[in-house]
Amino acid sequence: MVIVDHVTKYYMVNFRKKMVLDDVSVAFNPSRSYGLLGQNGAGKSTFLRLVAGAEEPNKGRIWRNTRISWPLGFSGSFHPKMTGRENAIFLARVYGANIKQTLDFVYDFAELGPDIDAPVGTYSSGMSSRLAFAVSMAVEFDVYLVDETTAVGDARFQQRCAAAFAERRARSGLIMVSHSVSTIKEYCDTGMILANGKLLIFDDLNEAIERYRQMMM
Template sequence: MIELQNITKAYYYNGRPKYIARNVSAMFPTGARIGLMGRNGAGKSTLLSIIAGSLNADAGRVRITGSMSWPIGLQGCIHPDLTGTQNVKFIARVYGVDTEELIDFVSDFAELGQNFDQPVRNYSSGMRARLQFGMSMGIRFDTYLIDEVSAVGDA
């Protein structure tokens, strides 16, 4: 379950607040599929980052029960100087999952071929997205946060 309690987040421009969220409260039950839609710049990614804990709200509280993925689509969990394989090994250690099983899953899922053993900085954006999506799907989470569903494949 994810519960938002009076979440407020603002950015300041010329001394004036631009509210991304103002006193937002919501409860998302375990097992629900929720879509957050809005215009570009509306604050969807910001709200997901607050839920994930990678960005602090100005006020309010987020309560989470169960395990939760990092925000898929925000490429922060991939180190560009490491190979795809090395990135997967790192994530496997962080999350305490079997390294070889995760490598096998991501290798099959992402379909990177020989690129899997090349530095991620050489990947296209679609290849990076498939790597990250595969790493997340290869780990059992109770909740998956997915930002920009179109970011998981080449256009």
């Protein structure tokens, strides 16, 4: 279970508060798949980073008693001066995963070749995303966080990503951010809308999508 308990998150922009979450409380069931919709700038990616623990709220708490991934494709958890291999080892240790199995999977899946031993700070954005996705798939999580996309790279690599993600999703929960209604329908069974600092949750996914479409008109 992931519990967001009276969480407030804002940034100071030009000496004014930009509110992302305004006293939001919600409990996520790890057996459900949640699709988060919202306009550009609503704070959807920030919300995922808060759930992942990559950012802290200004007020409130987020309780986690389940293993949560970092946002897939997000490389902010990597140390730029460490190599891809060293980052994978570090994350495997943090999450208690088997190091050899993790490295074998990452090396095969990310297809970085000898660059696996180069500092991550020298990687292109695509290489960093492939490494992040590979490590996310190598370590078993109870809840996966997905920001906008489930795949990176060329069409062949995207197919591998989709297959790996489908296998994990069969036994894990999901919180997904996407502007694509078709993607939300494909992966999610519960809808959420983030607007003006408030989070609305809909057990009926189609109701959430219809409300979102009305907001965008």
